[in-house]
Amino acid sequence: MRRFLALIAIPLLACVVLAGCGGSSKSTASSSSSASAGSSPGANTAVTATGAFDKTPKVTIPKAKPGTGLTVKTLIQGSGSTLTKSDSLAANFVLYFWQGTSSTLKASTFGTNPTVIGGTMLPGLESALIGKKVGSRILAVIPPAQGYGTSGNSQLGITGSTTLVFVIDVLKSYSDTAGATGAQVSAGGGSLPTVSAKSGTAPTLTFPSSSPPSALVTRTLVKGSGPKVAKGDYVIAQYVGYIWRTKKVFGSSWSSGSPFGFVIGASPEQVIPGWDKGLVGQTAGSRVMLAIPPAQGYGSSGASQAGIKGNDTLVFVVDIIDTLHHG
Numbered sequence: 324m325r326r327f328l329a330l331i332a333i334p335l336l337a338c339v340v341l342a343g344c345g346g347s348s349k350s351t352a353s354s355s356s357s358a359s360a361g362s363s364p365g366a367n368t369a370v371t372a373t374g375a376f377d378k379t380p381k382v383t384i385p386k387a388k389p390g391t392g393l394t395v396k397t398l399i400q401g402s403g404s405t406l407t408k409s410d411s412l413a414a415n416f417v418l419y420f421w422q423g424t425s426s427t428l429k430a431s432t433f434g435t436n437p438t439v440i441g442g443t444m445l446p447g448l449e450s451a452l453i454g455k456k457v458g459s460r461i462l463a464v465i466p467p468a469q470g471y472g473t474s475g476n477s478q479l480g481i482t483g484s485t486t487l488v489f490v491i492d493v494l495k496s497y498s499d500t501a502g503a504t505g506a507q508v509s510a511g512g513g514s515l516p517t518v519s520a521k522s523g524t525a526p527t528l529t530f531p532s533s534s535p536p537s538a539l540v541t542r543t544l545v546k547g548s549g550p551k552v553a554k555g556d557y558v559i560a561q562y563v564g565y566i567w568r569t570k571k572v573f574g575s576s577w578s579s580g581s582p583f584g585f586v587i588g589a590s591p592e593q594v595i596p597g598w599d600k601g602l603v604g605q606t607a608g609s610r611v612m613l614a615i616p617p618a619q620g621y622g623s624s625g626a627s628q629a630g631i632k633g634n635d636t637l638v639f640v641v642d643i644i645d646t647l648h649h650g
Contacts, residue, residue, distance in 0.1 A: 365387075365388070365389060365390020365391065365392070366385045366387040366388065366389055366390055367389055367390040367392060367394035367464040367466075367486075368390075368394055369385045369387075370382070370383065370384050370385070370394070370462065370464050370488060371383045371462075372398055372460070372462050372490045376399050376458070376460055376492055377415060377433075377492050377494065378433065379417070379431065379433040379434060380417060380433075380460070380490045382417060382419060382428075382488065382490055384419060384421055384426040384488060386424050386425070387424055388423060388424055389421050389464065389466065389486040390464075390466070391466050391468065392466065393447050393450060393451070393463070393464070393465060393466060393469045394462075394463070394464040395450070395451045395461065395462065395463050395464075396461070396462040397455065397459055397460070397461060397462075398460040398461070398462055398490075399458075399459055399460035399492075400456065400458075400459055401455070401456040401457050401458020401459035401460075401493060402456060402458055403456050403457025403458045403493075403495075403496070404456065404457050404496055405454060405455070405456055406452055406453055406454065406455050406456070406457070406493070406496055407453065408449075408453055409498060409499050409500075410441070410496045410497065410498060410499065411439055411440060411441025411442070411496070411497050411498075411499055411581045411582050412439070412440050412441065412452070412457070412493050412494070412495065412496045412497070413437045413438070413439055413440075413494045413495045413496075413497070413557075413559060413584065413645070413647060414432075414437055414438060414440055414491050414492060414493050414494055415432045415433050415437045415438075415491075415492045415494065416431075416432060416433075416438070416489055416490055416491040416492065417430070417431040417432075417433065417489070417490050418430045418431070418487065418488070418489055419487070419488040419489075420480070420481070420485050420486075420487065420488075421464075421485070421486040421487070421488050422482065422484065422485055422486070423484075426488065429480075436557040436586050436647075437494055437557055437584070437647060438584060439497075439559055439581065439582055439583065439584030440452075440491075440581075441497075441499060441580065441581025441582065442499075442579055442580040442581035443580065445465065445469065445470050445471075445487075446469045446470075447463060447465035447466070447469030447470055447487070448463060448465060448489065450469070451463035451465070451489070451491075452491070452493070455493060456493070457493050457494070457495060457496050458493065459492075459493050460490065460491070460492050460493075461489070461490070461491045461493065462488075462489070462490050462491075463487075463488070463489045463490075463491065464486060464487075464488050465486065465487040465488075465489070466486050467483055467484060467485060467486065470485070470486075470487050471483075471485070494647070495645065495647075497559060497582055497644055497645065499580055499581055499582070500522075500523035500524070500577075501561065501582060501642075501644050502520075502522065502523065502561055502610070502642040502644070503544075503545040503547060503608060503609055503610035503642040503643070503644075504545075504547060504608040505545045505546045505547035505548055505606070505608040505609055505610075506545065506546055507544065507545050508543060508544065508545065508546050509542060509543065509544050510544065511528075511542055511544060511612055512531075513531070514531060514533050514536065515531070515536075515540065515542060515612065515614060515638075516528040516529060516530045516531065516565070516612070516614075516638055517529045517531075518544055518610075518612060518640055520610075520640075524577065525561075525563040525572075525575050525577035525578070525640075526563055526610070526640045528563075528565050528570075528638060528640070530565075530567065530570045535567040535614060535616070535636035535638075536614050536616070536636070537616055538616060539597050539600060539601060539613070539614070539615055539616065539619050540612075540613070540614040541601040541605075541611060541612070541613055542611070542612040542614075543605065543609060543610075543611055544609075544610040544611065544612055544640070545608070545609055545610035545642075546606065546608075546609055547605075547606040547607050547608020547609035547643060548606065548608055549606050549607025549608045549609075549643075549645070549646065550606065550607055550646055550648075551604055551605065551606050551646075552587055552602050552603055552604065552605050552606070552607070552643060552646050553587075553603065553646075553648075554587060554588035554603060555586065555587070555588060555589075555648075556586070556587050556646045556647065556648055557584060557585070557586055557646070557647040557648075558584065558585055558586075558587050558602070558643060558645070558646050558647075559582050559583070559584050559643075559644045559645040559646070559647070560576070560582060560583050560584075560585075560641050560642060560643050560644055561576045561577055561582050561583070561641070561642040561644060562574075562575065562576050562583060562639050562640065562641045562642070563575040563576075563577060563639070563640050564637055564638070564639045565637065565638045565639075566630065566631060566635050566636075566637060566638075567614075567635065567636040567637070567638055568632070568635050568636070569630070571630075573629045573630055573631060573637075574629060582644055585598075587599055587602060587603060588603065595615065595619065595620050595621065595637075596618075596619040596620075597613055597615030597616075597619035597620055597637070597639075598613065598615075598639070598641070600619065601613040601615070602641065602643065605643055606643070607643050607644070607645055607646050608643065608644075609642075609643050610640060610641070610642050610643075611640070611641050611643065612638065612639070612640050612641075613637075613638065613639045613640075613641065614636060614637075614638050615636065615637045615638070615639065616636050617633060617634055617635060617636065620635070620636070620637045621633075621635075621637075
């Protein structure tokens with residue numbers, strides 16, 4: 324399982340969130356709950372989670388069979404912006420599989436790095452998150468009917484009777500059309516493509532007649548005023564990627580409906596080497612063009628699923644929306 328952009332095994336947690344594959348918190352806020360109509364919450368309402376916001380929660384799931392209804396509880400009430408269907412969010416969360424009378428912790432981002440949630444989500448998760456505020460902790464008990472249905476997902480180990488239990492801390496939110504916010508300092512050009520863009524849409528590239536550069540080239544197009552990207556940061560970005568040979572787009576977060584989140588300089592790597600080298604030191608709010616030779620892209624093997632050959636130079640325009648420092 325790979326994104327077009329990166330040599331990255333998508334984490335289990337992120338896969339389960341998607342249907343296809345900052346405000347402050349009030350630690351003493353009272354809980355609110357809801358259950359889907361026309362179904363029985365059963366033991367779902369007995370699921371609890373305790374602990375401080377942005378710290379690993381202690382989750383208690385009863386040794387009983389889960390109910391058939393979606394159950395959502397706001398355990399900590401945030402005071403940030405209200406989430407809408409056009410937002411993506413940076414979040415930390417834990418995930419349990421509840422099968423029969425037993426439950427198992429399957430994944431957690433607490434203590435590592437958050438995850439961007441956006442685009443087309445599981446129906447139950449979308450119902451749980453839309454309308455909630457940044458800074459909130461949400462408990463969602465999602466039955467199969469609001470998750471992967473009776474078919475489940477064998478690749479993820481989800482059966483047709485697996486109930487998903489999430490505890491999600493909403494750290495920040497981002498519009499799906501968020502982009503660079505700084506001052507334009509270049510439009511590229513010369514021996515590099517010329518970049519044009521309208522607010523809220525993917526930049527477009529016009530290529531020169533010359534051959535691509537043989538080494539990595541980084542060109543700042545818009546200079547942001549945010550913090551510098553450092554190795555180990557969790558970066559939230561929009562991107563569009565072109566193949567120099569075809570002069571055509573092969574991948575874009577703008578068309579996927581959600582910004583892209585990754586750890587810069589991670590081991591194992593989460594993005595191609597040209598990104599790790601070209602984005603460190605850039606500032607949040609910036610737009611950066613990267614001309615990436617094969618050795619710092621997908622190597623001699625290329626990426627056939629994206630139409631990339633082993634000798635292809637790639638050109639990305641990356642909007643650095645935010646950078647989060649772990650710890």
